[in-house]
Amino acid sequence: MSQTVLVNNNMEIKSRRNVNIGIFLMVEAVAIFLLLGGTRGMISTFVLSSRRAGVDIAAPDLVIPTWVSILIAGSLVGLVSIWQIVKGFKRRTNAVMITMVSLGVGVFLIWATRGKSLNLTGMLVSSVIQATPIALASLSGIFSERSGVVNIGIEGMMLMGAFISVVFASLTQNIYIGFLAGALSGLILGLLHAVLTIRYRMNQIISGAGIIILALGLTSFLDRAFVTSNPALNNPGPVLASLPIPLLWRIPVIGPILFNQSPVIYVLFFLIIFTHFFFYYTKWGLRIRSVGENPKAADTLGINVYTLRYISVLISGTIAGFAGSYMSIGSVGLFNEGMSAGKGFLGMAAMIFGNWNPGGAFLGSVIFGFFDSWQDKLSILKVGIPSEFLQMAPYIATMIILSGFIGRSRMPAADGTPYKKGEA
Amino acid sequence: MSNTSAKPTQTKPQEVQGRSFWQRVFVRKGISEGVLLPILAVFTALVIGGIIIAFSNLDTLAAWGNFFQNPLGALSSTWATIRDAYSAMFIGAFGNPVEIIKQLGIWLKTSESKQLLTAIRPFSESLVISVPYILAGLGVAIGFQCNLFNIGAEGQLYIGGLATALVGYGVHGLPWYIHAPLALLVGALAAGIWGFIPGILKARFGAHEVINTIMMNYIAFRLTDYLLSGPMKSKGGIPVTPNVLPTAYLATLFPSPVRLHWGFFLALGLAVVVYWLLFKTTFGMEIRMVGANLRAARYAGIPVTRTMAIAMAISAALCGLAGSIHLLGVDHRMVRAFSPGYGFDALALALLGNSHPMGVVLASLLFGFLRGGAARMQSVAGTPVEIIRIIQGLVIVFVAAPEIIRGLYHLRSSRHQTQATKKA
DSSP: OOOOOOOOHHHHHHHHHHHHHHHHHHHHHHHHHTTTOOOOTEEEEEEEEEEEEEEEOOOOEEEHHHHHHHHHHHHHHHHHHHHHTOOOOGGGGGHHHHHHHHHHHHHHHHHTTSEEEEEEHHHHHHHHHHHHHHHHHHHHHHHHHTTTOOTTHHHHHHHHHHHHHHHHHHOOOOOOHHHHHHHHHHHHHHHHHIIIIIIIOOOOHHHHHHHHHHHHHHHHHHHHITTTTTGGGGOSSSSSOOOOOTTTGGGGGGHHHHHHEHHHHHHHHHHHHHHHHHHHHHHHHHHHHHHHHHHEEEEHHHHHHHHHHHHHHHHHHHHHHHHHHHIIIISSSSOOOTTTHHHHHHHHHHHHHTTTOOHHHHHHHHHHHHHOOOHHHHHHHHHHSSSHHHHHHHHHHHHHHHHHTTTOOOOOTTTTTOOOTOOO | OOOTTTOOOSOOGOOSSSSOOOHHHHTTOOHHHHHHHHHHHHHHHHHHHHHHHTOOOHHHHHHHHHHTTHHHHHHHHHHHHHHHHHHHHHHHHHHHHHHHHHHHHHHHHHHHOOHHHHHHHHHHHHHHHHHHHHHHHHHHHHHHHTTOOOTHHHHHHHHHHHHHEEEEEEEEOOHHHHHHHHHHHHHHHHHHHHHHHHHHHHHHOOOOHHHHHHHHHHHHHHHHHHHHTEEEEOOOOHHHHOOOOOOOOBBBBTTTTOOBBTHHOOOOOOHHHHHHHHHHHHHHHHHHHHHHOOHHHHTTTTHHHHHHHHHHHHHHHHHHHHHHHIIIIOOOOOOOOOOOOHHHHHHHHHHHHHTHHHHHHHHHHHHHHHHHHHHHHIIIIIITHHHHHHHHHHHHHHHHHHHHHHHHHTOOOOOOOOOHHHTT
């Protein structure tokens, strides 16, 4: 991705950015104070207890006085914004910024819950569920882009994985074969992307866009040609049951969120840790990173650039196909045309948010998952905001993140550039 | 995927000595490779599409099941399926030639035109579809010339349609020569502003325009959902806007049922304007220079940030016009599934047309006929219309990786690379 810094004067940018952030926070503070109206004496109740598999996991309710908390949060953000404009937080700016924005979202939730109650645990549980395909997509992106190949086609690979996994799971009535087939279909599309971009040195974005269109066409075409007339093919049986981890799942709040989920989510946790370990503590990870940063230097040192890029893109495709399988047989239990609905792109945005690191990407995915899941929760509360606007939230958040508002991310230096042996 | 199998296994193109059969045939007739490659790309995509059509037909599959008993039966069944599908497509795209000639004779003798109009309706429908194609393709092509990937054409189409519909039914008492242009202008302007956002985010902050334009697609769809079910909804149950006033209609050229409207010539005229803008004006040169070499453009004193943002806005405005013209010429009101993916297809059109207005017009006509014919193919031969998208994906791949086509047809590699592959 050729993210080019278009302005040379770095210092000037920095100070201007500080003031911009300060103004943004000021606006946020004003917005928070605007919420004050008519909330006097009201109470927001957040239910933390939950009910899983017929067992109540008790936790005390979180009772928050609405008016006071809005007042406190508003003043805090206001003070921080003034400090930001006058002095600046220097290196901590990003952390402060993220904290303040999450505070704003939290206050919004408190305001929306005024005089009512909201099951916070349930909301977080569904955030993690929504975040899973996004996080898998971001891992897929990390593998590919760390080796220097931009993979826009993740979206298409996910769609293909979703379709193929449903068909195979329906044919065999075995959900694991479905997952395997879904991941393999992603691998095949990954191979196509790899051949086109590495062997033929095709523009990586065009190749990715082609793969998306191809996957969209193939899945819809096959769906209408075979599956619509034969509904048994879109009937993979029950979705993967959630797997409670002994003892841990009964911990209040944390238990239901982290330890009583679909096995795919545990696979995701494992993959995140594994990816981090792989890239930063193993020889092969270092080699892939070096291929993505400076392929010529890596080549000079005897690393086979092409092989590593092929392997990385294939891994990327496999993970994307797996993510797609989770979307269909792992959570909904059937295939709908175009069901990936931008999750692959959200994953790429989460990857950029996380600076091409697995941990950060996961954090970004959870943020998107939260915005993805809040619309149905907020519609219960009758906030008065049309649900269409709530649905826009993850997309708007993506654009804000990509604009480098929360610090400029640094991508692998050779990301997006084809490599040709013997060329400068 | 079928097109991985299409990769050349022959010797590298550079090593091919002498001219191949195809090159001898075509070069003697004075067809340059720039024309030959896209034609061969489309041809190859159609062949692969035909194979997919054949193997999605249950009868053909059954015949192949009996291959060892009756090999000829399998082959003839395959051929029959492909022939039926593509001949249905041909008649759907151009009309039945025999019927047209017959009716033409009747019209000349008796001046009874009703039957003739019905006979040429398929042809005109294809041209009607090509109108938004031409405009959206031009829009994406302008982006390509500036090395910007505008994948947000679909959303911009919706925004253009929404704004035009609002002016079309909301503003009363204007004569047609003001009302229709005003509605078009507002549509283009709204979409232009919509596209300016990712443009300025890219130029100013380096935010990746591919992801941002896609995010804005989703935002545009949600906005459409909201406006059609709320503020802009007409009376009645379904989510559509009221019909635009007849003063805002783009007049049709022939009586009903032929729907070809003046927008077709407007689109052709705009293609000329875009050609003039890109190749005959200073600003056009600046756009192409920024696209060709950002750094050189900056050293030459070109205001890069401004050029990029405006190029993106123009690109979006053209895509918006595609929606506006389609709305005023055909639908006369905004509906939820306003566009069946014209904006997504535009990417393939711009690539196929080598980002040149003339090429885009030709590619748009081709895809107009393909899509027009595909509708009939679906109803007569039972082939889902999604085959178009598969063919498009294949065309993108083959056009952007010309080495595949060169390898397949033993063409010698030329020094001229296509526009698209240069921009790696």
